[in-house]
Amino acid sequence: MMVVLGFLLVGIPIAFVQPDTGELRDQPLYLLFxxxxxxxxxxxxxxxxxxxxxxxxxxxxxxxKFKK
Known part of the structure; x- marks a missing residue:
């Protein structure tokens, strides 16, 4: 579960930042967010x-166990 949670947490900034250039996206990926x-x-x-x-x-x- 922690691995899935980690991927989900990493997906949030990717929705707003281009992974290859590091610049903000013109249109954020709201669906991913x-x-x-x-x-x-x-x-x-x-x-x-x-x-x-x-x-x-x-x-x-x-x-x-207590009842016995």
Whole structure:
């Protein structure tokens, strides 16, 4: 997930700057910018969801051990 997040973060400045010359673009690539922002939001939400499920599983295991 960190690799995907890294690519999305690198895509944001590429939307506004020419990679080969380093100059600002006349027309920024807004689609790339908004797609990168949306992708970052999705990655953060997915990681939160995955962490929540892992905590629920750990709590379930802990309760099962405590009841025995």
């Amino acid at each position: 908004y797609a990168s922002i949306g992708g970052i939001i999705v990655v953060i939400m997915y990681n939160g969801y995955k962490g929540k499920k892992a905590r629920q599983q750990a709590n379930r295991e802990r309760r099962r």
